[in-house]
Amino acid sequence: MNNGVLLIGSGGHASVLLDMLIEQKINVLGYVSPLLAVNEKLFSGFRWFQSDEDILQFDKATIKLVNGIGSLPGNTLRADFYNNYKNLGYSFATLVSIDAVVSRHTILGEGVQVMCGVIIQTGTSVGYNSIVNTGSILDHDCSIGSNNHIAPGVTLSGQVTSKANVHFGTGSSVIQSINVNENVIIGAGATITKDVDKNTICYPARIFKKVKN
Numbered sequence: 001m002n003n004g005v006l007l008i009g010s011g012g013h014a015s016v017l018l019d020m021l022i023e024q025k026i027n028v029l030g031y032v033s034p035l036l037a038v039n040e041k042l043f044s045g046f047r048w049f050q051s052d053e054d055i056l057q058f059d060k061a062t063i064k065l066v067n068g069i070g071s072l073p074g075n076t077l078r079a080d081f082y083n084n085y086k087n088l089g090y091s092f093a094t095l096v097s098i099d100a101v102v103s104r105h106t107i108l109g110e111g112v113q114v115m116c117g118v119i120i121q122t123g124t125s126v127g128y129n130s131i132v133n134t135g136s137i138l139d140h141d142c143s144i145g146s147n148n149h150i151a152p153g154v155t156l157s158g159q160v161t162s163k164a165n166v167h168f169g170t171g172s173s174v175i176q177s178i179n180v181n182e183n184v185i186i187g188a189g190a191t192i193t194k195d196v197d198k199n200t201i202c203y204p205a206r207i208f209k210k211v212k213n
Contacts, residue, residue, distance in 0.1 A: 014068030
């Protein structure tokens with residue numbers, strides 16, 4: 001990756017990315033965070049930059065950024081950072097864990113991160129700055145929008161389509177050929193069986209059983 005990468009963040013998501021970068025022997029020039037690293041042992045030995053302004057000292061033509069800012073429902077910090085530094089001319093590295101299974105006929109946008117245990121089948125595309133998190137399954141011909149977070153253990157059946165800024169909560173499932181519009185939050189454990197309108201929060205079904213004494 002040219003002269004190396006600069007990791008943004010020092011929290012849990014950044015730690016997993018750093019572990020991937022080390023494993024793939026990618027040159028890490030340092031990390032940028034106002035806070036001490038959560039995993040101090042892992043980050044030790046790497047140069048620490050405490051301000052986003054420190055990024056500007058690096059030549060945008062020779063490095064790539066790795067967006068280690070985690071993605072939470074309704075939080076735009078990760079997307080805002082990506083947009084700001086793209087507008088400044090920086091590029092973002094696309095990372096795929098060596099323990100992921102990704103079809104050669106998959107399209108991954110700029111800055112996409114595919115974590116350990118993921119399976120992505122043929123014909124699927126993933127939009128820029130999206131995270132496909134640990135153990136998720138994206139079956140054939142899915143079309144995933146930009147700034148999506150597919151949390152750990154999500155299952156998307158074939159031909160699922162999502163627009164921008166969708167959060168698929170941990171362990172959620174979406175049946176085949178469903179359309180999910182922009183700015184949607186699918187709650188952890190939810191099962192989606194029909195199209196979802198924009199700006200919607202989908203809660204999982206809750207079943208309560210009264211026990212007689």
